[in-house]
Amino acid sequence: MPDRPTPPNVGLTEEESANGFRWGEDSILPYQVSDDYDREVRPGKLDVVAIENGRLRAVVAPSLGGRLLELKDLETGRDLVFRNPVFQPANLAALNAWFSGGIEWNGLIPGHTPFTCAPVFAGVRDTPRGPVLRIYEFDRIVEATWQVDLFLPSDGACLYAHGRIVNPSAEAKLAYWWTNIAAPMGEGTRVLSPADYSVEHIWPGNNLGRCEFPRPDWDASYPDNWENATSVFFRAPHADRRFVMSVGRDGFGLGQTSTGEMVGRKFFYFGSAPGGQNWMDYLSRPGEGKYLEIQSGVAPTQNQRFVLGGGAELDWTEAFFPVRLEAGRAHDAEYGAAVAHAADFVDGAVPPTELAEIDAFLREQARLPLDGRVSEGEPWGQRQELLLGRPLAAGLDFAVTAPDDFWDELARGSTVSERSLRQVPEGIAVSQVWTDRIAGSAAAQGTSWLHELALGTALLDRGDRIAAYEHVERSLALRPSWPAYRLRALMAVDAGAASADYLRAWRTGEAPAELAVEIATHFMAAERPAELKAFVEALPAGIRDNERIILARAVVAADAGQFDELERLLLSRRFATIREGETLLSDLWGRLRRGRLEAELGRLATIDEIRQDLTTHPLPRALDLRMHQLED
Known part of the structure; x- marks a missing residue:
């Protein structure tokens, strides 16, 4: 996030302000940035998993955070989501790399999922009603699991996505979830969602505040009417049913609705000004990247998290479906009339009783194991289970096959080997359960430069600079290393001292x-x-x-x-x-x-x-x- 002060909210309700956070102030550790990319597009291969039922086809990329890259209406041949012809990352996420297109599962921290460009676990569960494709991972900041189970009934034109978050800790956590749907954008595209008013970023201060919606003087439901990049959170606290849809000039488009756990709805657009249009071209190919996002979240806005109690689980089900409205009514100048027409269509496409029945079925399936896995994620879920001595969540298998390193030895509680102590390990660990294990290992076998470095990193991440400095000094005394010099540079009291330590780190020749x-x-x-x-x-x-x-x-x-x-x-x-x-x-x-x-x-x-x-x-x-x- 931009390193600027977060401006205060203006005129928001308690619900719209609860559990707010300040952009740019949260650490991304233990995750690390992902910035190894350029703008040279070349042919390549990507492993995907596809499910279809004769009416819809969904294509998922487990190696890219489980992104749903394609959702095609096989009856009409239309792409329901924006299907990007290229994979082109850009610096738009908490960890840097992010790419446009498809449906993105954004949890459990703000700023796009840390798994945007990372592999996740994926597999299939065979059920009496057909296969369920599951994607899942362990989030290392919230220290909770997330999963999305995708289900395409054999006789319907609706893709269901059942989300589940599990907090294996006894302590309450603050979590985050928004599903971001990239929709094709053409001239005259409109976004429809129940709205008594909206919450938007108000310039020039960029305050998040309450706004009129619909507008009395111009139609803000057409994204192309926005010159600058914009986020519009639709607020209808007492609506009978929440949904959001993007419809073209001809009335065709994509709709989304969900069970009641998801209260937020939003659209985002880069704007019609040159900068926004350039971003979309950059993320795709010139003239082929135009899209908008319709989104759904657990909290009312994206400046908020929600509380996940100790040992608690949160489930919800979303439905994605092709839309065909009467064009004239979809583009009625009276926004409320257009939304009412859209609401009638949603009720017909996804009847509330049908959604509730599918939700109950998927809640049961979500806790049952897969019949086969097709993709392997990171080893940190398995390590967390070793630390805790128990599974993280029913139905989720985090076993991986990878060579042991410093972190595996710590997780098992075994002595750290001389081999592991000869090099800086891949990854970082900063949570309390990890620092307790690191400190216990140092006490049991005697400290090392690597124990001290790991403890110094974790303590600095928590803001305890004095204790962190002491650990870094001990690490440097035991064995000078570039990461320890870098940490000391980050803690330096003046720019001259920081510069000197940065140069010491660089001159090790190992950085x-x-x-x-x-x-x-x-x-x-x-x-x-x-x-x-x-x-x-x-x-x-x-x-x-x-x-x-x-x-x-x-x-x-x-x-x-x-x-x-x-x-x-x-x-x-x-x-x-x-x-x-x-x-x-x-x-x-x-x-x-x-x-x-x-x-x-x-x-x-x-x-x-x-x-x-x-x-x-x-x-x-x-x-x-x-x-x-x-x-x-």
């Missing part, structure tokens, strides 16, 4: 290339241009070509007034990892244009002169990834 990006970012944030210049110029050629290092070199060029070099670097490639809300590209373009203008004038330029120059030399389309025009 990954990603650390060079972090060091360059530190020098930029600390406004240490001389050190930034010296550092990036000394990097090996392969690392200097990393796009974040190229941007650091562009900052060096801007600081030095080397505007030809700045322009060359900015236009040297299509940048892949620009963050949602990040304005570095437009800021550098502004510095370029201002520098050249003032060189021509031979004096400082006025604000009006700078604005006129940017009108004459606007931000190139390839660099325009602004989410809101107020960002300029």
